[in-house]
Amino acid sequence: MLCRSSTKLLNICIASLCRAHSLEKAESVIADSIRLGILPNVVTYNTLIDAYCQLVGVDAAFCVLDRMREAGIRPDVISYNSLMAGAAKEGLLPRLEGLFDEMCQKGINPDVWSFNTLMHCFFASGKPDEATKIFWYIMNNDLSPSPATFNIMINGLCKNNYADYALTLFWYLRSCGFVPQLITYNTLINGLCKAGRVQAAKRILKELGESGNAPNAITYTTVMKCCFKYKQFRHGFEILLDMERKGYTFDGYAYCTVIAALVKEGRTKEATDYMEQMMRSGIQLDIVSYNTLINLYCREGNLEAVSKLLCDMEKRGLECDKYTHTIMINGLCRSGDIKRATEHLYSMNMEGFDSKLVAYNCVVDGLGKAGQIDHAMEMFKSMERKDTFTYSSVVHNLCKARRYSCASKLLLSCLRNGLKLLDSAQQAVINGLYSSGFPSEAKRLRSIIRTAQMLRY
DNA sequence: CTAGGGTTAG
Numbered sequence: 152m153l154c155r156s157s158t159k160l161l162n163i164c165i166a167s168l169c170r171a172h173s174l175e176k177a178e179s180v181i182a183d184s185i186r187l188g189i190l191p192n193v194v195t196y197n198t199l200i201d202a203y204c205q206l207v208g209v210d211a212a213f214c215v216l217d218r219m220r221e222a223g224i225r226p227d228v229i230s231y232n233s234l235m236a237g238a239a240k241e242g243l244l245p246r247l248e249g250l251f252d253e254m255c256q257k258g259i260n261p262d263v264w265s266f267n268t269l270m271h272c273f274f275a276s277g278k279p280d281e282a283t284k285i286f287w288y289i290m291n292n293d294l295s296p297s298p299a300t301f302n303i304m305i306n307g308l309c310k311n312n313y314a315d316y317a318l319t320l321f322w323y324l325r326s327c328g329f330v331p332q333l334i335t336y337n338t339l340i341n342g343l344c345k346a347g348r349v350q351a352a353k354r355i356l357k358e359l360g361e362s363g364n365a366p367n368a369i370t371y372t373t374v375m376k377c378c379f380k381y382k383q384f385r386h387g388f389e390i391l392l393d394m395e396r397k398g399y400t401f402d403g404y405a406y407c408t409v410i411a412a413l414v415k416e417g418r419t420k421e422a423t424d425y426m427e428q429m430m431r432s433g434i435q436l437d438i439v440s441y442n443t444l445i446n447l448y449c450r451e452g453n454l455e456a457v458s459k460l461l462c463d464m465e466k467r468g469l470e471c472d473k474y475t476h477t478i479m480i481n482g483l484c485r486s487g488d489i490k491r492a493t494e495h496l497y498s499m500n501m502e503g504f505d506s507k508l509v510a511y512n513c514v515v516d517g518l519g520k521a522g523q524i525d526h527a528m529e530m531f532k533s534m535e536r537k538d539t540f541t542y543s544s545v546v547h548n549l550c551k552a553r554r555y556s557c558a559s560k561l562l563l564s565c566l567r568n569g570l571k572l573l574d575s576a577q578q579a580v581i582n583g584l585y586s587s588g589f590p591s592e593a594k595r596l597r598s599i600i601r602t603a604q605m606l607r608y
Numbered sequence: 609c610t611a612g613g614g615t616t617a618g
Contacts, residue, residue: 236609268609302610337611369612376612404613411614442614477615484616512616520618540616547618573617 157189165195169202177202191222197229204237209246212237228254232264239272247272263294267303274307282307302335309342317342318351333364337373344377352377368399372408379412387412403429403440410443419451436463442474449482457482473499477510484517492517512540519548543573546580555583559596566603 161184168177177199181191196219203212212234216226231254238247251269254261266289273282286304289296301324308317321331321339336359343352356374359366371394378387387409394405406429413422426444434440441464448456457479464471476499483492496514499507511534518527531537531545542565549558558580565572577600584593 232609239609264609271609297610299610304610306610332610334611339611341611367612372612374612402613407613409613437613439614444614446614472614474615479615481615509616516616516618538616540618544616544618551618575618579618 157184158192158195161189161191162194162198165191166198169198172206174202174206191224193219193224193227193230196222196224197227197233200230200237201233204233204240209234209237209241209243226257226259228259228262228265231259232262232268235265235268235272239268239275242272242275244272244276244278263289263297263300266294267297267300270300271303271307274303274311277311279307279311279313298332298335301329302332302338305335306338306342309338309346312346314342314346314348318348318355321355331362333359333367333370336362336364337367337369340370341373344373344380349377349381368394368401368404371397371399372404375405376408376412379408384412384416400432401434403434403437403443406434407440407443410447414443414447414450417450419447422447423451436467438464438469438472438475441469442472442478445475446478446482449478449485452486454482454486473504473506473510476504477507477513480510481513484513484520487521489514489517489521489523508534508536508538508541512538512544515541516544516548519544519551522552524548524552524554539570539572542570543576546572546576550576550579550583553583553587555580555587555589559584559592562596563599566599569603 161180164180165177168174168180181195181199184191196215200212200215203215216230216234219226219230231250235247235250238244238250247269251261251265254265266285270282270285270289273279273285282304286300288294289300305317305321308314308320317339321335325331336355340352340355340359343349343355352374356366356370359370371390375387375390375394378384378390391400391405391409394400400406406425409425410422410429413419413425426447429440436444441460445457445460448454448460461471476495480492480495480499483489483495492514496507496510499510511530515527515530515534518524518530527545527548531541534541542561546558546562546565549555549561562572562577562580581593581597581600584590584596
């Protein structure tokens, strides 16, 4: 009895240390307890597994599973769920599936959270079909879906470009008696706005109002961003005013949404006003806020103010992320300093950032704009990943350099691969072929573009 | 464990 209540105390202590990110201290407390004869139980180890997943990684957490077995304690469904959540967080789908199989083999029955995590990871890995199978497996086998099951499903469908299915599913589930949470409404409204389904988003917003839930700061920011996306600036500003009145501008989300939207429009003066308003209200800047402001200063060509912000960040112990670097590279390109932009891009390579696609696109485009089409093509060929921006930029700049035949070949290969380029880039090729004395090639290209469009829809 | 803000559009 004494021992059991001591272990309970130990677990409270370990949980608290883990929350404070003090893993070493937690380990030493466990070691001391064992010496005193107070043995950790399954809860102690599960707490540790969860903490290692969040603070170190799934590999480190897996070592705890081994230690647990050595101590003669059988891992349970929570141990495995924590490990799977850790794998999901790192995007390790095969690892997660392995853990799921291992759990089943050891006779531990997966619960709804095991399935939720599996579903979430399938969606995050761009496998909506697999995720959907899991969802219907939960539903058809009556594995008592949790509210999060529905939220993960609706969010996953939206993030994988199936906002329409998400909407249909929402109404279907409603008809079965499912009661959406605020988070469900927010998820769906965001997905519909991003998919351009503004009318449907408004309908869900109305539904939210009638559901008895009060819209929160997230609802407001989501709708406000949608207004800016569709150029309804006045309506957007009204929403911000409303948020200020309701006390929903306690963090940088709302202000950064407005500032970024204005910068995109080239309205840097107004953006600066909002920036000052944000600073006056004493909001602690986070990395996203810094990036938003650095982008604003880059647009204004105020590189001095950019350096000042970077110094601030360093003092606060905030590290630049891939967005910071990309924003700076883009800013350097805009100011015509392609050399420094290229150097910055290579320093990003050295530091081992995983996704540099946008940064490369900026430099390739910058080189083209600066008339260095050969350098642009060289960099283009060296890129391991390319997207519609890469091709649109290169095609456009080839046209600018009057290399219509080369541009046309590249455009045709994109069409064959089902990649849609910006209309302006396609038009530039057609116009170029016409004006340089190849009207029949231009006509042929136009008809191929039309066919590709028809096949897409 | 599931919802909102930041980068490229020539």
